[in-house]
Amino acid sequence: MSTAEITLTIPTPDDWHTHFRDGEILKAVVPHTTAQFGRSIVMPNLVPPITTVDAAAAYRERIKAAVPAGHSYTPLMTCYLTDGASPDEMERGHREGVWVAAKLYPAHATTNSAHGVTSLDAIEPALSRMEKIGMPMLVHGEVTDHDVDIFDREKVFIDRVLSEVLRRHPGLRVVMEHVTTEDGVAFVRANPDRMAATITPHHLVLNRNDLLVGGIRPHHYCLPVVKREKHRLALRKAATSGEKTFFLGTDTAPHAIHLKECACGCAGLFNAPTTMQVYTQVFHEENALQHLEGFASRNGPAFYGLPVNEGTMTIEQKPSTAPERVTTNDGIDIVVFKGGEALNWTVTRSS
Numbered sequence: 001m002s003t004a005e006i007t008l009t010i011p012t013p014d015d016w017h018t019h020f021r022d023g024e025i026l027k028a029v030v031p032h033t034t035a036q037f038g039r040s041i042v043m044p045n046l047v048p049p050i051t052t053v054d055a056a057a058a059y060r061e062r063i064k065a066a067v068p069a070g071h072s073y074t075p076l077m078t079c080y081l082t083d084g085a086s087p088d089e090m091e092r093g094h095r096e097g098v099w100v101a102a103k104l105y106p107a108h109a110t111t112n113s114a115h116g117v118t119s120l121d122a123i124e125p126a127l128s129r130m131e132k133i134g135m136p137m138l139v140h141g142e143v144t145d146h147d148v149d150i151f152d153r154e155k156v157f158i159d160r161v162l163s164e165v166l167r168r169h170p171g172l173r174v175v176m177e178h179v180t181t182e183d184g185v186a187f188v189r190a191n192p193d194r195m196a197a198t199i200t201p202h203h204l205v206l207n208r209n210d211l212l213v214g215g216i217r218p219h220h221y222c223l224p225v226v227k228r229e230k231h232r233l234a235l236r237k238a239a240t241s242g243e244k245t246f247f248l249g250t251d252t253a254p255h256a257i258h259l260k261e262c263a264c265g266c267a268g269l270f271n272a273p274t275t276m277q278v279y280t281q282v283f284h285e286e287n288a289l290q291h292l293e294g295f296a297s298r299n300g301p302a303f304y305g306l307p308v309n310e311g312t313m314t315i316e317q318k319p320s321t322a323p324e325r326v327t328t329n330d331g332i333d334i335v336v337f338k339g340g341e342a343l344n345w346t347v348t349r350s351s
């Protein structure tokens with residue numbers, strides 16, 4: 001019998017923003033996502049990026065091969081938009097059920113984005129086709145101009161780029177991935193019929209002091225970078241509000257420890273082992289546990305036109321811990337966000 005003070009049962013959640021990488025890292029991290037989620041949107045920023053249907057289908061097979069027996073899990077693949085992306089290839093991938101969406105990385109905005117988009121004009125034919133066939137655009141919403149302060153890059157992207165995309169393509173549906181500011185939240189709310197946003201666990205619990213006070217903390221460095229406290233509070237209000245436009249996307253982004261703890265560390269937190277424990281804690285603190293199911297299990301499928309998962313997850317108010325590190329078969333350590341810390345929730349997928 002459960003001794004938990006609170007027990008919730010929700011449909012199996014999905015992660016609408018996942019990085020698996022490839023090779024040994026993929027094999028090590030996939031089971032942590034499939035332990036908690038029925039599906040994820042898999043990001044395409046590999047080296048080289050996933051720009052063809054064949055590459056996406058082959059990557060999907062490598063992911064499926066890494067799913068442990070007994071975890072029912074479907075990877076949903078995305079196309080990496082490049083300048084001059086072929087509308088025909090994108091339509092074929094979408095029609096064949098390989099690509100559910102395409103990801104816009106502004107060139108040099110983040111990890112493995114060197115092949116990203118340099119101007120809206122360069123992807124105009126691709127965006128027009130996506131608008132026509134109903135293929136959503138997922139966006140890393142930051143400009144990369146040197147003269148724009150890193151803490152302002154999301155707001156400037158909204159003003160200069162995203163507003164223009166929506167104006168040029170009135171039928172295009174857009175997900176602002178890992179929204180990090182009150183400005184981003186307001187922009188999504190102002191366009192509820194065609195926009196949504198994912199919100200990460202770490203942006204709900206960290207502000208920029210957690211990155212920079214008392215020493216620089218490379219394991220809290222991600223992009224978009226964590227912001228000042230008022231933005232974190234706006235994100236918590238949005239995530240826990242019950243509004244259908246906000247849903248779960250972890251941006252779980254594993255990097256080898258030596259590439260995080262160095263003079264020029266990579267952006268990204270590996271949070272897959274602790275995702276639902278951390279989100280649940282946030283919803284509990286905000287007195288909004290009644291909205292966790294919508295955020296984690298219902299709003300995402302509704303946006304993507306997919307059914308809610310049939311299985312369930314049980315979330316109990318019982319202490320748990322996750323490992324501090326996950327180690328690949330070839331000996332690479334990846335630090336787990338909140339690994340080794342006392343967590344207040346225990347999560348179990350029933351199927």
Ligand code: DOR
Pocket residue numbers: 019045110111112140221222223224251253254267268269
């Ligand atoms: O922190 C991040 N890590 N943000 C991104 O946009 C990409 C991700 C990664 O792939 O490492």
Ligand code: ZN
Pocket residue numbers: 017019043251253
């Ligand atoms: Zn990401």
